[in-house]
Amino acid sequence: AQSVTQPDIHITVSEGASLELRCNYSYGATPYLFWYVQSPGQGLQLLLKYFSGDTLVQGIKGFEAEFKRSQSSFNLRKPSVHWSDAAEYFCAVGAGGTSYGKLTFGQGTILTVHP
Amino acid sequence: GEEVAQTPKHLVRGEGQKAKLYCAPIKGHSYVFWYQQVLKNEFKFLISFQNENVFDETGMPKERFSAKCLPNSPCSLEIQATKLEDSAVYFCASSQVGDPSYEQYFGPGTRLTVT
Numbered sequence: 001a002q003s004v005t006q007p008d009i010h011i012t013v014s015e016g017a018s019l020e021l022r023c024n025y026s027y028g029a030t031p032y033l034f035w036y037v038q039s040p041g042q043g044l045q046l047l048l049k050y051f052s053g054d055t056l057v058q059g060i061k062g063f064e065a066e067f068k069r070s071q072s073s074f075n076l077r078k079p080s081v082h083w084s085d086a087a088e089y090f091c092a093v094g095a096g097g098t099s100y101g102k103l104t105f106g107q108g109t110i111l112t113v114h115p
Numbered sequence: 116g117e118e119v120a121q122t123p124k125h126l127v128r129g130e131g132q133k134a135k136l137y138c139a140p141i142k143g144h145s146y147v148f149w150y151q152q153v154l155k156n157e158f159k160f161l162i163s164f165q166n167e168n169v170f171d172e173t174g175m176p177k178e179r180f181s182a183k184c185l186p187n188s189p190c191s192l193e194i195q196a197t198k199l200e201d202s203a204v205y206f207c208a209s210s211q212v213g214d215p216s217y218e219q220y221f222g223p224g225t226r227l228t229v230t
Contacts, residue, residue, distance in 0.1 A: 032216055036221075042223060043119075043206060043221040043222055043223045043224055044206070044208075044221040045221075046218050046219075046220075049216070049218065051216040088156065090158070092158075094216070101146060101148065101163060101170070101171070101210060101214065101217075101219070102148070102160045102163060102171055102173075102174075103148070103150075103158070103160065103219065104160070105157070105158035107156065107157060108156045108157075
């Protein structure tokens, strides 16, 4: 069964600083990987996804993520954080096979941005 | 519509009462997914539908939870005899295709509070 681990429960950065949120996954085949953002009281918005091709993927709001098969990681990065980026971020892996389409989420990382 | 709609926004039920949640997927999307987000922010997959057919119900608690997606009606998730641990936000997502490479669009969620 697939699983996702986000080692950092809470990260605090200053506005303008760079950001990296960690995600490690466990999945038997080539994974489908996603990063979602959730603002308080809101649903999930997709930031970016990876399922094949270039291992560095660009997303919305200036985010990017790099798929590293050897490390089973899919870390999210942003060069310069804005105060509006404060939210909770979820990494997820999508299943194939008999669990077609089902997403398994990590525990989430809460991002706080200091002015 | 262009967004996944969920009703009601909030639902309060006494322990043992029934709760029914509704989801209208994006028009043209064939797949519907239900997820439960509990207080620790963990997302748990419950069930998915391909049109009106159950696609994957491996996450559904067997006894008290049921779900339907009938033609020309919103999908529904029903909890008979609610328990305190059912308190959570329930998210519905829809996708054009069940393939995990296709984005799942999430609704704003229904917050269920069981007292």
